[in-house]
Amino acid sequence: MIQNKFSEAMAFRHACKIFDEKKKIDEETLYYILEAGRLSPSSFGMEPWKFLVISSSTHKEALRPLCWDQAQTTSCSHLIILLAAIESVKPQSGIPQQRFARRHLSPAQIDAYISRYSSFLKETFESDERTFAWSSKQCYIALANMMQAAAFEKIDSCPIEGFEKEKVEAYLKIDTTQYQVAVIVALGYRQNEQGEHLRLPFEEVVTFME
Numbered sequence: 001m002i003q004n005k006f007s008e009a010m011a012f013r014h015a016c017k018i019f020d021e022k023k024k025i026d027e028e029t030l031y032y033i034l035e036a037g038r039l040s041p042s043s044f045g046m047e048p049w050k051f052l053v054i055s056s057s058t059h060k061e062a063l064r065p066l067c068w069d070q071a072q073t074t075s076c077s078h079l080i081i082l083l084a085a086i087e088s089v090k091p092q093s094g095i096p097q098q099r100f101a102r103r104h105l106s107p108a109q110i111d112a113y114i115s116r117y118s119s120f121l122k123e124t125f126e127s128d129e130r131t132f133a134w135s136s137k138q139c140y141i142a143l144a145n146m147m148q149a150a151a152f153e154k155i156d157s158c159p160i161e162g163f164e165k166e167k168v169e170a171y172l173k174i175d176t177t178q179y180q181v182a183v184i185v186a187l188g189y190r191q192n193e194q195g196e197h198l199r200l201p202f203e204e205v206v207t208f209m210e
């Protein structure tokens with residue numbers, strides 16, 4: 001049953017702290033994981049992301065001190081840097097119009113979408129900081145799907161928020177007016193058995209409204 005497979009993948013996934021450096025993810029599986037990110041949903045269908053794939057040990061070693069010296073960054077097979085779009089999500093860039101136009105809408109309908117989009121996100125687009133926060137939220141959906149897709153294929157992962165954003169962006173020579181680093185995910189094969197999953201009880205997390 002697919003439900004069991006999903007639960008199995010949920011149980012398999014954990015934040016892997018150290019990967020087996022000898023094991024590398026094959027290209028087909030890597031593409032499958034990246035596709036899970038690409039196919040993820042996003043608010044207004046903006047897809048405000050890019051995925052930067054790093055496999056070279058030179059880059060991994062250079063990034064490690066900028067990522068709180070975490071061993072995941074060098075022991076993993078691949079590091080995926082999820083970049084949140086800044087300029088292209090703003091209505092004046094013309095890109096949101098292109099995204100809406102894919103829906104085969106009439107010009108009047110596209111105008112209506114742009115108007116709703118622009119007014120809903122007016123305050124968001126007033127600063128790059130807020131724009132980054134909004135785009136990053138979408139990136140985290142892609143992150144979750146990539147980790148879950150990886151777990152289906154028995155590939156381990158570790159989401160990484162522990163990094164110095166400006167330094168990572170400088171190292172990667174990212175034009176931060178266009179994109180900024182939202183989150184990183186390390187992918188590979190576990191070195192050690194995973195620890196216990198620590199989670200709050202169901203009743204504490206879920207409330208059914210009367």
Ligand SMILES: Cc1cc2nc3c(=O)[nH]c(=O)nc-3n(C[C@H](O)[C@H](O)[C@H](O)COP(=O)(O)O)c2cc1C
Binds near residue numbers: 159
């Ligand atoms: C967005 C996000 C960022 C995280 N950043 C880090 C990190 O920088 N380093 C790390 O070791 N774990 C990181 N984690 C892993 C969490 O600590 C871990 O998911 C949580 O403790 C639950 O453990 P589990 O994933 O093994 O079930 C991050 C998790 C998420 C969701």
